[in-house]
Amino acid sequence: MKHNPHHPMKSTEGMVDYDRNSAAQQQMVNTQAGRLSDLVSALAPAGPEMTIVDYGCGPGSSAIEAVRPSIEASRAHFPQLPVSVIHADQPGNDWNALFQLVSGPSGYQAGPGEIRTSAAVGSFYTQMVPANSVDAATCFAASHWLSRALELDAPGSVWFADLEGEARAQMWAQAREDWVTFLRCRAAEIRSGGFLLVGTLGSVPDETEVNGAAASGRGIYRALQVVAQSMVDDGLIGKAVLDRFVFSLWFMTGQDARGPIEEDAQLMEAFAIEEISVTPAPGNYRDVFGAYAGDPDDYARRYRGYIRAFADSTLRKQLFEPAAADAAGADKLADEYFDRLEELYRTQTVKYAFELWHLLAVLRKK
Ligand SMILES: C[S@@+](CC[C@H](N)C(=O)[O-])C[C@H]1O[C@@H](n2cnc3c(N)ncnc32)[C@H](O)[C@@H]1O
Numbered sequence: 001m002k003h004n005p006h007h008p009m010k011s012t013e014g015m016v017d018y019d020r021n022s023a024a025q026q027q028m029v030n031t032q033a034g035r036l037s038d039l040v041s042a043l044a045p046a047g048p049e050m051t052i053v054d055y056g057c058g059p060g061s062s063a064i065e066a067v068r069p070s071i072e073a074s075r076a077h078f079p080q081l082p083v084s085v086i087h088a089d090q091p092g093n094d095w096n097a098l099f100q101l102v103s104g105p106s107g108y109q110a111g112p113g114e115i116r117t118s119a120a121v122g123s124f125y126t127q128m129v130p131a132n133s134v135d136a137a138t139c140f141a142a143s144h145w146l147s148r149a150l151e152l153d154a155p156g157s158v159w160f161a162d163l164e165g166e167a168r169a170q171m172w173a174q175a176r177e178d179w180v181t182f183l184r185c186r187a188a189e190i191r192s193g194g195f196l197l198v199g200t201l202g203s204v205p206d207e208t209e210v211n212g213a214a215a216s217g218r219g220i221y222r223a224l225q226v227v228a229q230s231m232v233d234d235g236l237i238g239k240a241v242l243d244r245f246v247f248s249l250w251f252m253t254g255q256d257a258r259g260p261i262e263e264d265a266q267l268m269e270a271f272a273i274e275e276i277s278v279t280p281a282p283g284n285y286r287d288v289f290g291a292y293a294g295d296p297d298d299y300a301r302r303y304r305g306y307i308r309a310f311a312d313s314t315l316r317k318q319l320f321e322p323a324a325a326d327a328a329g330a331d332k333l334a335d336e337y338f339d340r341l342e343e344l345y346r347t348q349t350v351k352y353a354f355e356l357w358h359l360l361a362v363l364r365k366k
Contacts, residue, residue: 022060022309024281024288025141028199028358029062031282033069036138039195039362040073045135046191049084049116050074053134053189055124056142057087059094064107070136071108071115083113088120088128095119123147125181127188134189137196139182144200146248147178149318155243158225160250161203161215167246168211175250180260180267183363187270190365195274201251202278202359215251216356220307223352227340228319236333237323245318247311254278257361274362287353300345306354308338 040050052070057063067085074083085108087098102117103109109117120128124139125147152167160171186196206214215221228245231237250256258276261267284290289306292299312334320333345352 022058022062022306024306024354024356025058026060026062026065027281027283029065029140031358032138032140032197032199032360033065035362036069036136036197037073039197040070040136041077043078043135043195044193045074045078045081046193047081050078050081050136051084051086051129051134052136053086053088053120053129053138055088055128055137055139055186056145057089057093057098058142059097061101061106062140063087063098064101066138066140068108070138071111074136075113082116084116084118086118086120086129088122088124090123091121093121095121124185125178127185129189131188132191134186135191135194137186137190137194139196139198139200141200143179143182143198144249144251146174146250147181148174149248149314150174150246151244152246153244154246156225158228158242158245159215159221159247161213161218161221162210162225163246164210171246171250175252176256176260179252179257180264183261183267183271186363187267187365192365194365196271196361196363196365198359198361198363200359202357203251203253203256204278204357205253213253214355214357217251217354219352220303220354221247223303223341223344224307224311224315226352227337227344230340231319231333231337236336237319241319241322247314251357252278252359254359257359261363270365271363272366274364276359276361278357278359281356281358285356287350288356289354290350293349296346296349299349300342303345303352303354304338304342307341312338 052067054063054066057066071083074081101107108115122128150171152170154163154167157163163171190196201216203213203215205212228242232239232242254276261273289299289302292302315337316330316334320330324330324333
């Protein structure tokens, strides 16, 4: 396993039209609105502020929706407490887009009362805000990104779920360590009585799968592999590069998420586990874009948009740039890649459908 310090994960850097292509993330956030409101209402905040932090906030309207229920519940139940909202993400996040939304017509600053908005810039695998300062912490569709890009001996697969043997063991070791690090950092930041709600993509037990679990997006990642292989076959990207490439992410099962907490004395001392679950996403969890399958052109365009929004920057850095002479060459390869992907979805439609299970973890700081 090789750590390349020049390739830290920046999963939305250069994200393409994030807001328009993030319906699945927005749904995940909206699904938890009632839960968040209940969690905040039940707090006994010590003050002097109600501090709400959204980790891996991203640039889009889901960053607003992630904090809105907490703001509203705080105002309703603790009207005397000023509210501080901290959006936390990496330097490459589109901060201008985010803060325009925050102050725009659908942003929370348009509502009544004063709210202090700020940003915490860095990695959520480090401490991002002062110790013992957070009442309500959320992290949506972000904690599955590992702390660094891995290069593994992984021919035939671009993602964790189809890895076997040593490569899978190496990747799980990193994913597990990252999950523990993420939680230890939050344990330091959250005040006693405060909570952390993590919602992201999960996996469920499935004996037909090589590793005994069906992971969210398995159709998508297999489509990404098929297209990457076709580019290798046509001499457009290097075989050796593809053989070592994997997306640096892991979608945990409930047990993947629970085990490392229960086996870590520090985390068990810090947190009470209120819930860890993996459930089908509301709607068509067997094909998030299934409603459009009757029109293959539309269906394929939606898949292209959704996939490009999260995969473009990773593929560019790790597959296209090594094969291209310059930035223009990498752009051309990226366009070719996503043209092929769109064609695959147009001709095969539901074969590579996006299945989605939500992983939810709610932890209470003791
Ligand atoms: C798919 S977006 C999700 C954005 C938003 N939370 C949502 O639900 O739509 C993933 C976000 O996680 C952020 N992210 C990934 N790794 C991170 C890290 N180590 N530290 C902080 N943010 C990270 C990315 O920069 C990106 O904005």
